[in-house]
Amino acid sequence: MVRPALSSVSLRELEGFVTYLLEADSGKMVQAPALDSTRPEVWETKTASHTLLELPAEMAAHGYDCYDLTMLLLPSIDRGYLAEVRAAFEAAKVEIFQLLIDTGEVGSPDPDERQAGIDHTKFFIEVAAQLGASGVRYVPGDSRASPENMGDTAAAFRELYDFAQSYGLKVATENYRVFTTDADSLLGLVELSERDYGWIVDTGNPKGPGKYDGLAKLYPGATSMHAWALANKDGAPDWEEFRHCMTMARDGGFDGPIMLHGAYGIDNFSWAPDLWSGIDTMRDEVLVVFGDDSQ
DSSP states (O other), rough: OOOOEEEEETHHHHHTTTTTEOTTTTTTTEEEEOSSTTTGGGGGGGGSSOOOTTTHHHHHHTTOOOOEEEEESSSOOHHHHHHHHHHHHHHOEEEEEEOOOOOOOTOSSSHHHHHHHHHHHHHHHHHHHHHHHEEEOOOOOOOOOOOOHHHHHHHHHHHHHHHHHHTTEEEEESHHHHHHHHHHHHHHHHHTTOOOOEEEEEESSOSTHHHHHHHHHHGGGEEEEEEEEEEEETBOOOHHHHHHHHHHHHHHTSSSSEEEEEESSTTTTTSSSSHHHHHHHHHHHHHHHHHHHGG
């Protein structure tokens, strides 16, 4: 069912734009600098207004009950803390649709780095299960897809899929990071993996003249969407382009949660009077295309 939903990116204004990474030596989550160009260091200076434990109630109060949580937002992976997070989401009746595993080089041509990526991903699959997430999303990483590394990456994806399934988790990947940004690489990997992968189709990640051709290939099998509007020069969303992407999704048979990410840029809801009015405006734009009865 198509339903407007949220993610860690949607609510980064509340979260303070802080990144946490798993430290190999300590086995703990530690605050780290920005990971890539979509997370500029300036974001790290913003103070969080809500803790992760407070976010579910805030979402529910505004009428949203589905959320993609990135592992980068977890300040701790202590079992007791994860149980608290799970209880907070369950109390608010907000589903953690997927834990997003944003790090790990599962597609590396180097066998040691690839194995480290597999182990890293398995670790966070177990975290997803402890959080009570419905599913998990991971990607091959920043190596480029090639005939030489596609087979090994597909084998890794088979292993990871079966591991996640043993925890009862739905499994997805995404057109995110280098290996699977291209739709053909993503679809080729999924086919070669011989497993029933879903995927997130992110409308902001593809760039250039092939964007819409790629989205058209991904919409039919996508299990969820990270929905971005392009930002005009003044930072306002290009709603015409956004509706075009949503119409393509509808006509392609898309049927799943649509995480509302705002306008593509540093402050994705800066164009709105406040965060929640911006989110609601984007939700309304989605419903214009999919209909009010879709949620």
